Amino acid sequence: MSFFEHDVDIGPRKRLRMEENHEEMPLGGAKAKGKVVDVSIVMPVYNASSWLDECLQAILHQDFTGSMELSVYDDGSTDDSRRVVEGWREKMERRGISMVISGHKSIQPRGVGFAKNKAISQSSGRYLCFQDADDVMLPLRVHLQYKMSVLHPRSLIGCMVRRIPEGSTERYTRWINEITQDQLISQVYTSHGPTVIMPSWFCSRHWFDRVGSFDEGGKGVPEDLLFFYQSLRQGGGVARVDQCLLVYRYHEKAATHSVLEETIWNLRVDFLQERVLCRWESFTIWNAGKQGRKLYRSLSPANQKKVKAFCDVDENKIRKGFYTYEESKEKPKPKIPVLHYKEASSPFIVCVKLDMTGGVLEENLHALQLREGVDYYHFN
Secondary structure, three states: OOOOOOOOOOOOOOOOOEOOOOEEOOEEOOHHHOOOOOEEEEEEEOOOHHHHHHHHHHHHOOOOOOOEEEEEEEEOOOOOHHHHHHOOHHHHHHOOEEEEEEEEOOOOOOOHHHHHHHHHHOOOOOEEEEOOOOOEEOOOHHHHHHHHHHHOOOEEEEEEEEEEOOOOOHHHHHHHHHOOOOHHHHOOOOOOOOOOOHHHOEEEHHHHHHHOOOOOOOOOOOHHHHHHHHHHHOOOEEEEEEEEEEEEEOOOOOHHHHOOHHHHHHHHHHHHHHHOHHHOOOEEEEOOOHHHHHHHHHOOHHHHOOEEEEEEOOHHHHHHOEEEOOOOOOOOOOEEEEEEHHHOOOOEEEOOOOOOOOOHHHHHHHHOOOOEOOOEEEOO
């Protein structure tokens, strides 16, 4: 069952002027008429026809009273995505939502970053609302995120989400919805990625232009994480509307599955070193197991020397007394002490997975009266 009951009238597909490189000229939209709108909904599309009707109907149901535009860029779809999108033009424009649509007909898709950049460049909104073609925005989304973005023009604005199918990525979904506003900044180094998820982003065009465009490296490039980190480097903030405004769909064809875990790991390590470890004279890695040791080996030589100890709760690891860095070319090879966490000293980089210890990790951190974002940062 869909989220909205609707009938779709598919009109004849318009013939578009084509460039020699198979790039279509944008058709319609406020920009072509020399107008500026309040919000442009930015939607890259690639083989999304089975979800588009539901997605577009939800846009039609937005209760935002300002001016809106839907900017769609088709990244070489081989299904009938383009026909479905075109079929909604009359309904959208009758609702007062202008549409600008373009795309390319190359054999290979050019990637999510490329498609997003194209959709943004052909749009005219003062604010940008990012929408994935397989997700569904709830009626208050544009209204509430617009209000928050006006108050925080240098921030990426997110929202709470409902994941479908129900129960998929349960821990991840709980993290998206339950981290605090302070943790939106302190937990940017975890493996979950951006603390406000890309399909929920909303920001001012001015801030997007300040940060720069998305990376266009294509498949396997985490363009959202790269942009998120760059926004933070530029002094940008992160905020979240604490209300569910998006139905976030999980499926195996999602572009995120093409990004290797090791790619994300390396970006996270580099950002942690750049933003946190460069400020610390020494620190402790909380976890003497596989993940803690991997983090140590991934650090620069200068930051490896700052590791004063590993700490853990595992008596076997503690009894051994130290970790020997066998891959080191130094002689003698570095030996890092392994301590019980109560005997270790802050600051800490915590390499224990969030929400996996039944609250024990959180209780231990609290018992030591440690402050997240000051005395410790979560990495896993």
